Amino acid sequence: MVSYASSPAAEVVYASEPLTDASTGAILADGMCFRQVEFAGILKGTPNRKLAEQWIDFMLSTTFQEDMPLQMFVYPVNPKAKLPDAFSKYASIPEMPARLTPAEITSGRETWIEAWTEAVLR
């Protein structure tokens, strides 16, 4: 099954009865994972620059960054944010993820989405 490396942690967190171990595991061998970066930005020419900056600062704060892992099952970017137990116990970060340059992604994106839709969703 194709899933996220943080998926085993999600299994434990969402179980109805406390689990001691995750019921699934992630294969994290070299080149088996792709690093997915989620981002937020400020649009050029916004009339609310100040507010937008405050919002981005809030998203980078430890309050937000510590809350995010258990909501989105992604890792925080702020090094001061403490990782939840479920993450340190049941999820691990692959050492050698597969890489693609932004240029490669830009040129391939449309075709890949199309191919994925055809192969998996139809």
Place this chain on the structure above:
Amino acid sequence: MSGLLQLVRRWRWQWLLWLLPLAFLLVFFFIPLASILRLGAQVFTDQAHLNLGRVWRPLAFTFGQATLSTLLTLLVGLPAAYLFARFRFPGRGLLNALVVLPFMLPTVVAAAGFNALLGPNGWLNLLLMKLFNLTQAPIHLLNTLGIILLAHVFYNTPVIIRVVGSAWAQLDTRVEQAARVLGASPWQTMRLVTLPLLRPAILAAAMLVFLFNFTSFGVVLLLGGPQYATLEVEIYMQAVQMLNLPMAGLLSGVQLLCTLGISILYSRAVGKQSIPLIPRLKGEGARQPHSGWERVFVAGMLTLLILLELLPLIALVLRSVMLMDASGHTVWTLSAYQELFINRRQSVFYVPPIQSGVNSLLYGLATVLMAVPLGTLTAMALRSRSQLARIMDPVLMLPLGASAVTLGLGFIAVFNRPPLDVRTFPLLIPIAHTLVALPFVVRTLQPALAGIPVSLRQAAAVLGASPFQVWRTVELPILARAAVVSAIFSFTLSLGEFGATSFLARPETPTLPVAISRFISLPGALNYGQALAMATLLMLVCALSILGIEQLSRFLNEGEKTNG
């Protein structure tokens, strides 16, 4: 001269009645609709490589599944209609009342019910796993065409029972008896006499069912999984997941053409229904089953109907109070309900599920407050039978032809800056619900208004009452009951509305159906339990409303009969 003056005055009075409903429709229906069509046209100018397969495939699937679903529904519904029209059996009245329930239930409730019965964590799989000591769910019905068809049959069998069953019960049994006396076998009588007489009713019911299946959204989205998409689901996917608004607009245009076409065919079919049916006494043609075959038929149909129509709902309620502990034992608990109030993970942005219930109730009330006054104004304006009213009548029914998903798409395409901004103006959700409810409200109030004798109003006027006084003291009290029926109806409709709301509800203000659809697809038994608990609550509120409507309508009809 004074006659002309009066005419002008009357016209102005009429325009005043029309003003509000027309302004409402213009701003919230026709402008969004126009913007969708404009969006759709962009596909041909802007997008370099247009893959027509993206239109053709969902269109073909929509037609295919709607045809299959309709045929299957007829297969179950026609014998069921025969059962209710021709046989007396214990529990007949109760079952007749209960089978209308499914048709009015929100799609998310039906989806949750089938999930609780046949899904990977549903009763059937739990039972089989227990019986045969399996570690994995043996039956994979979720995300198949089978479960979509099953849910559609569940939804629409009541329509066939209602429409065909009542025509069948009205059929003069003496015609059939005459055929038998002249030597026809029961099968020949059915084929050559009964079915031809029922054909208009069957045709009308089938068209209606086809239309419902054609615009199916919640069932396909929640039970069909990612590989099945009707036009409705594809519009949603293109707009919300792929952010391809022009493609969504094009699909909406195609959908609109299809639904309008089917609606026109439907009203033609209904128009032809004027076969000479002599009114019969209620239940006159019904009798006890006597031969062995008849007993087998009655028992078999009853079992089928209970399995199909009631079991998913019972499964939903029971599954919502059941939890499996770590050792695989079944525990009966209300913990899923308690959990609705708790922010278990102390999250910053968490919305407790119970908040979505509160949102739904508020939106429902707002819908009633808009739909009933607007509907009353419209019904009063339509009463005049002027040329204007004749032109406006079909225009008012147009929102029926547009699907809820199309409405949602139109709203996000148009209302994106203050003061009418989907992101900051939550009243847009009940406004969308009002659009969906309005045609039904008008159709409920129209006959009640028409039933008020003109002499009553004239008498009040002669005795010196102003037009407003006549309305307030004579018409309003008579209208009140029909108004209550349409109020409950709009409230129920708003509670369960999913198509438009799935576009419009913001993450921080979900409604119950939106919250259910989110929780049911999250991993973990606790989320599943909460989804089922919310679905159960929604079902109970809707069931109470539906029973209320049924009782009141019966009361209304009897009142009309004694009046007339």
